[in-house]
Amino acid sequence: MTKTDRLRQETLLTHLGRDPQAHYGTVNTPVYHASTLLKDTVEAFEEAGRNRLVKGKSSYGRGGTPTTFAFEDTVARLEGAYGAVAVSSGLQAIAVALMTFAKAGSHILVPDTIYFPGRRICEVLLRDRGVETTFYNPTIGAGIAALIRDNTVAIYMESPGSLTFEIQDVPAIVAEARAKGVITIIDNTWATPLFFRPLDHGVDISLHAATKYMVGHSDAMLGVIASTEEHYESLRRTGQFLGCNAAPDDLYLGLRGLRTLAVRLDRHQANARRLAEWLAQRPEVDRLLYPALPGDPGHTIWKRDFTGASGLFAMVLNPCARASVTAMIDGLDLFGIGASWGGYESLILLTDPRPIRTAAPWTDPGHVVRIHAGLEHCDDLIADLEAGFERLNATEETIAARAG
Ligand SMILES: *Cc1c(COP(=O)(O)O)cnc(C)c1O
Numbered sequence: 434m435t436k437t438d439r440l441r442q443e444t445l446l447t448h449l450g451r452d453p454q455a456h457y458g459t460v461n462t463p464v465y466h467a468s469t470l471l472k473d474t475v476e477a478f479e480e481a482g483r484n485r486l487v488k489g490k491s492s493y494g495r496g497g498t499p500t501t502f503a504f505e506d507t508v509a510r511l512e513g514a515y516g517a518v519a520v521s522s523g524l525q526a527i528a529v530a531l532m533t534f535a536k537a538g539s540h541i542l543v544p545d546t547i548y549f550p551g552r553r554i555c556e557v558l559l560r561d562r563g564v565e566t567t568f569y570n571p572t573i574g575a576g577i578a579a580l581i582r583d584n585t586v587a588i589y590m591e592s593p594g595s596l597t598f599e600i601q602d603v604p605a606i607v608a609e610a611r612a613k614g615v616i617t618i619i620d621n622t623w624a625t626p627l628f629f630r631p632l633d634h635g636v637d638i639s640l641h642a643a644t645k646y647m648v649g650h651s652d653a654m655l656g657v658i659a660s661t662e663e664h665y666e667s668l669r670r671t672g673q674f675l676g677c678n679a680a681p682d683d684l685y686l687g688l689r690g691l692r693t694l695a696v697r698l699d700r701h702q703a704n705a706r707r708l709a710e711w712l713a714q715r716p717e718v719d720r721l722l723y724p725a726l727p728g729d730p731g732h733t734i735w736k737r738d739f740t741g742a743s744g745l746f747a748m749v750l751n752p753c754a755r756a757s758v759t760a761m762i763d764g765l766d767l768f769g770i771g772a773s774w775g776g777y778e779s780l781i782l783l784t785d786p787r788p789i790r791t792a793a794p795w796t797d798p799g800h801v802v803r804i805h806a807g808l809e810h811c812d813d814l815i816a817d818l819e820a821g822f823e824r825l826n827a828t829e830e831t832i833a834a835r836a837g
Contacts, residue, residue, distance in 0.1 A: 442511060442627050443695045449510055450503035450688055464685045465498035486669050488516045495678045504684045505657065507691055508647070511626035512639050514659035518669050519684060520677040523622060523642020526656030527551040528558075530618050530640050531589070533664070533671040537563030539586040544571040544601065545792040546594025548620060548642075552789065570793040572730070574602035578609040585613070590636070591620040592629075593731060596786045596803060597795065598722040598747060600731025603738060607635040616664070622646070622775075626659075627698055628741035637661055638668070645775025646743060649690035649697055652776075653683040697777065697808065701744030704814065705806035711815055712748050712804075717822050719799045722747040744806040745774050747784070750799045757828040758783055758800045761821040767814055768804070779807035779814055 440448070451462050470493060472478040481492035489506070491497040497505070501519050509517040520526050531554060535541050543555055545568045555566035567580055571594045581588075588610045592601035603619065610617045618638040619631045625646050631639040641647060643655035656679070658668050672678075679687075702725075709723045724735035725742035735742070750758065762770060768781035782803045786795040795801075806814070 445507070445510055446691055446694055450507035450691070452503075455499075461685075462500055462503040462688065464681045465500045466681050467494040467498050470494065470498075485673065486666050488665065495676055496673060497678070498681065500681050500684045500688075501679060504679075504687050504691075507688065508626070508641070508643075508657045509659050511691075512621075512659040513626075513630050513632045514639065515662035516665040516669075517657050517659040518665075518672045519643075519679040519687075520656040520658065520672055521679050521683075522654045523548075523620075523640070523644050523656040524550050524554075525677050526640040526642070526658045527620065528554050529668060529671045529675065529677055530638055530658050531555070531559065531587070532675075533667050534587045534616055534618075535559055535562075535564040536586070538584060540565045540567065540582050540584045541586060542567050542569055542577065542580055542588045544569055544589065544591055544594060544599075545790050546571045546597055546599055547589065547591050548595045548622075549789050551591075551620070568792040571599040571601050572793075573606075575605040575609055577606050578612075581609065581613050581615060585615050587616045587618055589618045589620075591623075593623055593724055593735075596747065596784050596801065598724060598729075598731070599793075600724045600734045600738075602734055603631065603634050603636060611635060623743055623745060624739055624741075625694065625698065625743065627695060628743060629739045632659070632661065634738065637664055642775075643687050643690075644773060646694060646698065646701075647690050648683075648686050648775070649694065650686070650776050651773065651778065653686040655679055655683045655687045657687075698741065698743060700808050701806055702741055704808070704811045705742065705744040705746055705804075707811045708804065708806050708814060708818070709746055709748075712818070715822060717750055717753070717825060719749045719751045719797070722749065722801075743775075745803070746806075747801055747803045749797050749801055752798045753800070753825065753829055754832050755800070756832065757825045758802065760828040761825040762802070764824050765817050765821050767807075767809055767817045774805035776805075777808045779809055780805040 484490040485492045489502045505517040617636045619636050621639045622642045638660045640658040643657050709721050723746035724731040768779045784801045
């Protein structure tokens with residue numbers, strides 16, 4: 434046991450992944466730009482090659498530098514994992530994790546609510562290589578047992594689910610997976626290891642789009658896969674075979690973002706909660722999709738397993754014209770329209786889960802609008818949304834007058 438084993442997450446965020454005396458006294462681990470890593474002797478070069486999958490070792494820039502290992506070690510410790518493998522994006526983290534276990538002739542189970550580009554990996558790349566995917570209802574819980582086949586190698590999870598925020602019963606799914614020797618993988622991007630630690634619940638592998646909250650400033654693409662000791666080497670091997678190295682400046686931005694993750698998440702959470710509660714009272718809103726709200730279908734499990742909720746949620750509007758929603762969204766001053774989330778700024782996006790669901794069809798007639806609550810003052814965000822609803826209602830009235 435090292436002296437940091439007993440420290441809390443906030444303290445780890447401040448102290449992990451840096452070694453000032455190894456770096457001229459600088460507080461932060463510097464950015465190492467490297468391809469070639471020189472060794473003193475032939476023997477030392479060959480030794481480095483033999484050890485290239487050992488944690489913290491590298492024989493070439495692609496295998497990592499002290500900047501890489503600082504980021505990987507920090508995430509691993511936050512997740513309670515043996516090690517972590519940094520890759521160049523969250524999507525690449527999904528691809529590396531799935532490709533490590535899914536081989537020709539095998540079968541994987543994936544929630545219908547998986548981050549959509551991850552779904553394409555299964556439906557196209559893996560299918561073309563002889564891997565069969567069954568998409569399952571994310572709220573299936575222990576019912577997953579009925580879907581596990583003799584050739585099932587992995588159960589993938591993402592909780593809450595992309596766009597519609599269904600919470601999964603991770604312990605129930607893990608229990609069934611373990612009973613049948615099936616590996617479990619989860620996308621933990623929404624919660625971060627501060628609000629959910631999957632490995633504590635028996636999950637083997639927890640991956641992240643570090644692009645989101647870890648980087649936290651919408652200025653880098655980064656992915657990371659944390660795992661138990663059992664799977665670390667095979668994950669790292671896949672990443673190395675495919676050449677999935679993360680870029681040095683992006684790793685630095687990932688580490689930089691982690692330093693403030695706890696304080697940022699506190700504000701994201703508080704703002705999201707207030708916005709969601711305010712939106713839930715609006716006559717234009719049918720319901721909120723946010724597990725932190727009592728009454729949400731996932732609330733009980735969220736409360737049991739998670740220690741917080743981050744800033745991303747959605748609302749389902751009462752049926753209205755598309756032009757009314759776009760009038761609302763297009764005129765907002767403080768909410769950016771764009772993909773991704775987890776940066777310091779607020780975002781809004783009109784989404785449509787209907788065409789991308791097969792196991793749990795989305796049938797709600799209302800528009801689904803996703804909101805990322807940034808770090809702004811919440812009163813300003815509410816005023817902006819309030820003006821947006823006025824535009825929505827005005828457009829509805831114009832359309833009704835024209836029809837009438
Ligand atoms: C954005 C996202 C990803 C992909 O991350 P990138 O770094 O953008 O490739 C994966 N999973 C979830 C849940 C995401 O929101």
